[in-house]
Amino acid sequence: MYDILFEHATVVCCDESMQVLEDTCVGVKDGKIAYLGKERADAARKINASGKVLMPGLINTHTHIPMTLMRGLSDDTDLQDWLQNHIFPTEDRLDDGIVKAGVDLALLEMIANGTTSFSDSYFFMQTVAESVHKSGLKANLARSVTNFGQEVKLLDFYSTREEVELYDTWHKAEDGRILVDAAIHAEYTTSESLWRELRAFALEKNLVLQVHLSETRREHEECIEKYGKTPARLFYDAGVFDVKTLAAHCVHVTDEDLALFVEKGVSVAHNPMSNLKLASGIARVPEMLKRGINVGLGTDGVASNNNVDLFEEIKLCACLHKGVSGDPCAMSAAQALRCATYGGAKAQGREHECGTIALGMDADLILVDFSAPHLIPCHNPISNLVYAARGSDVCMTMVRGNILYENGVFLTLDAERILHDFKTNGTDRLFSS
Amino acid sequence: MYDILFEHATVVCCDESMQVLEDTCVGVKDGKIAYLGKERADAARKINASGKVLMPGLINTHTHIPMTLMRGLSDDTDLQDWLQNHIFPTEDRLDDGIVKAGVDLALLEMIANGTTSFSDSYFFMQTVAESVHKSGLKANLARSVTNFGQEVKLLDFYSTREEVELYDTWHKAEDGRILVDAAIHAEYTTSESLWRELRAFALEKNLVLQVHLSETRREHEECIEKYGKTPARLFYDAGVFDVKTLAAHCVHVTDEDLALFVEKGVSVAHNPMSNLKLASGIARVPEMLKRGINVGLGTDGVASNNNVDLFEEIKLCACLHKGVSGDPCAMSAAQALRCATYGGAKAQGREHECGTIALGMDADLILVDFSAPHLIPCHNPISNLVYAARGSDVCMTMVRGNILYENGVFLTLDAERILHDFKTNGTDRLFSS
Numbered sequence: 024m025y026d027i028l029f030e031h032a033t034v035v036c037c038d039e040s041m042q043v044l045e046d047t048c049v050g051v052k053d054g055k056i057a058y059l060g061k062e063r064a065d066a067a068r069k070i071n072a073s074g075k076v077l078m079p080g081l082i083n084t085h086t087h088i089p090m091t092l093m094r095g096l097s098d099d100t101d102l103q104d105w106l107q108n109h110i111f112p113t114e115d116r117l118d119d120g121i122v123k124a125g126v127d128l129a130l131l132e133m134i135a136n137g138t139t140s141f142s143d144s145y146f147f148m149q150t151v152a153e154s155v156h157k158s159g160l161k162a163n164l165a166r167s168v169t170n171f172g173q174e175v176k177l178l179d180f181y182s183t184r185e186e187v188e189l190y191d192t193w194h195k196a197e198d199g200r201i202l203v204d205a206a207i208h209a210e211y212t213t214s215e216s217l218w219r220e221l222r223a224f225a226l227e228k229n230l231v232l233q234v235h236l237s238e239t240r241r242e243h244e245e246c247i248e249k250y251g252k253t254p255a256r257l258f259y260d261a262g263v264f265d266v267k268t269l270a271a272h273c274v275h276v277t278d279e280d281l282a283l284f285v286e287k288g289v290s291v292a293h294n295p296m297s298n299l300k301l302a303s304g305i306a307r308v309p310e311m312l313k314r315g316i317n318v319g320l321g322t323d324g325v326a327s328n329n330n331v332d333l334f335e336e337i338k339l340c341a342c343l344h345k346g347v348s349g350d351p352c353a354m355s356a357a358q359a360l361r362c363a364t365y366g367g368a369k370a371q372g373r374e375h376e377c378g379t380i381a382l383g384m385d386a387d388l389i390l391v392d393f394s395a396p397h398l399i400p401c402h403n404p405i406s407n408l409v410y411a412a413r414g415s416d417v418c419m420t421m422v423r424g425n426i427l428y429e430n431g432v433f434l435t436l437d438a439e440r441i442l443h444d445f446k447t448n449g450t451d452r453l454f455s456s
Numbered sequence: 457m458y459d460i461l462f463e464h465a466t467v468v469c470c471d472e473s474m475q476v477l478e479d480t481c482v483g484v485k486d487g488k489i490a491y492l493g494k495e496r497a498d499a500a501r502k503i504n505a506s507g508k509v510l511m512p513g514l515i516n517t518h519t520h521i522p523m524t525l526m527r528g529l530s531d532d533t534d535l536q537d538w539l540q541n542h543i544f545p546t547e548d549r550l551d552d553g554i555v556k557a558g559v560d561l562a563l564l565e566m567i568a569n570g571t572t573s574f575s576d577s578y579f580f581m582q583t584v585a586e587s588v589h590k591s592g593l594k595a596n597l598a599r600s601v602t603n604f605g606q607e608v609k610l611l612d613f614y615s616t617r618e619e620v621e622l623y624d625t626w627h628k629a630e631d632g633r634i635l636v637d638a639a640i641h642a643e644y645t646t647s648e649s650l651w652r653e654l655r656a657f658a659l660e661k662n663l664v665l666q667v668h669l670s671e672t673r674r675e676h677e678e679c680i681e682k683y684g685k686t687p688a689r690l691f692y693d694a695g696v697f698d699v700k701t702l703a704a705h706c707v708h709v710t711d712e713d714l715a716l717f718v719e720k721g722v723s724v725a726h727n728p729m730s731n732l733k734l735a736s737g738i739a740r741v742p743e744m745l746k747r748g749i750n751v752g753l754g755t756d757g758v759a760s761n762n763n764v765d766l767f768e769e770i771k772l773c774a775c776l777h778k779g780v781s782g783d784p785c786a787m788s789a790a791q792a793l794r795c796a797t798y799g800g801a802k803a804q805g806r807e808h809e810c811g812t813i814a815l816g817m818d819a820d821l822i823l824v825d826f827s828a829p830h831l832i833p834c835h836n837p838i839s840n841l842v843y844a845a846r847g848s849d850v851c852m853t854m855v856r857g858n859i860l861y862e863n864g865v866f867l868t869l870d871a872e873r874i875l876h877d878f879k880t881n882g883t884d885r886l887f888s889s
Contacts, residue, residue: 043612093841132829149725240782299779300843302786329843330830340773347733349673354734355532396565397763399875400883406528410733410762415848450833
């Protein structure tokens with residue numbers, strides 16, 4: 024007997040062939056996908072999924088979720104002005120209580136919009152981990168480290184020590200629902216002794232390493248000026264890419280950089296909306312895919328997006344690369360959807376547990392209601408998911424068979440209290456003086 | 457006594473200074489905005505708009521609404537393949553009953569997503585007009601005309617005769633809620649005798665003229681090859697721009713073309729998502745705005761989008777032009793929102809009746825619910841509307857004081873019957889053989 028049986032579902036598997044199964048049953052048992060086929064069977068709960076699409080939960084490969092506190096705080100300004108005069112001064116006033124308020128709000132938003140796993144690098148990550156733990160979501164969490172030229176010894180530098188503590192407390196918590204990654208913030212905010220320490224730590228512990236890479240032209244070119252090589256070549260030469268790396272943005276990478284990604288199996292977190300909004304540019308994703316580089320999608324922090332609706336990123340990803348290349352076949356709907364699911368799972372080192380619908384995988388599933396006018400007719404479920412759907416069409420979000428959200432109701436988090444606390448513990452305190 | 461009084465609203469006026477009024481009352485009487493201020497007053501109905509934003513309804517300046525029938529029918533293919541092998545053969549099988557099914561579905565989608573007026577050019581426009589009439593929406597409707605070199609006399613050519621009949625039946629119906637425009641499909645599908653006839657007709661009747669212009673590079677360049685001039689220059693020289701013109705797309709226009717737009721007061725319908733999806737390119741909207749050209753936003757038909765959610769276009773418009781120019785100030789949130797409201801109204805010749813919130817304007821209003829996690833906090837209502845909101849956040853749509861939609865319920869259209877008829881009268885018949 025299954026714990027849950029979805030009946031009459033249109034199943035978009037997001038496997039390599041992007042199979043779509045019509046009128047199909049999916050059985051969930053002990054948190055896993057235990058059945059996939061036409062036979063109906065006994066289950067503790069049956070969910071009639073007629074008129075709905077069942078698909079793998081979306082995976083956000085690059086975000087900084089406490090930044091909900093700064094949503095819309097400042098837009099349409101130069102990146103340096105935005106950072107120096109708005110974001111950094113606000114971040115200086117953060118504390119654990121304020122961050123918790125921002126994180127809990129972000130978790131509500133992600134869950135309601137069909138995200139089941141995400142990769143995050145920021146500060147106050149113990150607080151982030153505690154909230155993720157309660158929420159039931161999966162996450163790869165990293166203490167984002169900068170050293171600005173200071174000499175770093177892993178346990179003698181405050182932020183690498185926080186990273187080690189995060190690892191000790193949370194890595195593989197809940198049987199791997201939470202993983203701890205390492206994170207070098209970016210080339211321009213760090214230096215060699217940090218890379219060496221985090222590289223050794225990540226290799227020893229077998230962690231993924233997150234890094235911002237060639238996001239802006241300035242960053243990319245100043246690196247070449249300073250070191251005589253691109254950020255990607257610099258990290259490659261320092262052995263950083265010996266670690267399984269998830270490189271965010273990669274807007275200005277060269278062909279040689281891409282070859283290094285291929286050689287080292289570096290995954291890319293593509294953040295098309297954030298890159299547009301901050302005027303960073305457009306990453307060459309079709310070229311990356313052609314070379315076999317794994318690409319996941321990300322929203323980035325909401326201060327530069329300003330939401331965490333991955334359906335927006337999927338549609339933009341599928342359309343943007345056609346528009347700039349002049350080639351309507353530059354990126355297919357199926358490719359964009361696969362990036363947001365399997366591509367994300369692979370970037371997190373989770374491709375054997377989630378990102379596709381197949382027997383034995385974790386039941387990290389979302390149900391998308393196709394009954395609203397904008398999803399009618401359904402000539403092609405993948406087309407409707409990519410080009411017409413929105414996060415608000417998600418009617419159920421499940422991680423490991425545990426339903427986190429259903430028909431507007433949050434089942435693991437107390438939404439009312441979180442919305443109340445966001446103001447009293449979050450923005451009221453952060454922006455009081 | 458007002459018919460309706462909104463209380464405690466955050467009002468985004470979309471006037472020239474993009475004023476935002478906090479905790480404000482808006483009174484509606486006889487279909488007009490009759491009060492705007494802090495005083496509360498008697499009203500037949502009071503609506504507590506606390507936590508909501510009241511703004512002008514969105515105006516879709518370029519679409520072909522019967523194409524809902526073809527949503528997702530074919531994507532990610534070459535434009536010619538898409539048109540020749542998928543869209544045109546399907547359009548050949550349309551009839552009034554099928555079109556009505558597609559139109560009614562589109563009206564539901566537009567109303568639910570906060571659109572209060574739209575500009576449309578297609579075939580079967582009598583059918584479109586009848587449905588618009590019932591829906592309570594505003595629209596500028598045109599029989600899209602092609603002649604492919606055939607000699608045209610206004611009343612002796614089937615499609616221009618249909619245009620005249622559309623004018624006779626529907627122009628200024630419901631005191632101008634429905635207006636009839638003229639429409640030259642595009643340069644590459646028409647020739648001089650058609651331009652002359654429609655020009656004379658539109659000038660005599662004082663109509664707006666809709667036209668597709670320089671949407672693709674191929675269209676633009678083949679026109680130069682054929683005539684030795686750009687489509688804009690060609691139409692200018694033929695006197696077409698003597699008519700108040702709404703030119704859709706304008707992706708490949710030259711600086712000289714823009715100067716002609718300025719001289720003749722041509723408005724541009726910017727369709728950023730459709731232009732990306734069909735790989736047409738990116739219109740130079742910041743340059744247009746800098747020159748004082750009026751720009752409205754459009755979704756285009758859903759076969760090339762694939763929805764009519766103008767919030768997507770607003771966000772994309774605000775972000776895309778930053779991303780491609782490298783300038784984070786290239787297009788502000790306020791500019792994008794103004795295009796979708798006032799810019800649209802002006803393009804339709806309706807700027808004195810709608811597009812802004814001010815005393816005496818038609819009460820074409822939408823209420824956007826700011827209580828969902830993705831719209832919290834609200835540091836800046838314009839930022840949240842542009843960068844974080846979606847059509848699904850619209851909780852009320854009103855045209856001339858008449859509520860068309862409220863909290864998921866359609867008040868002028870029978871949604872259940874329309875969804876049923878869409879299949880039985882629409883797609884089942886269109887795709888049966």
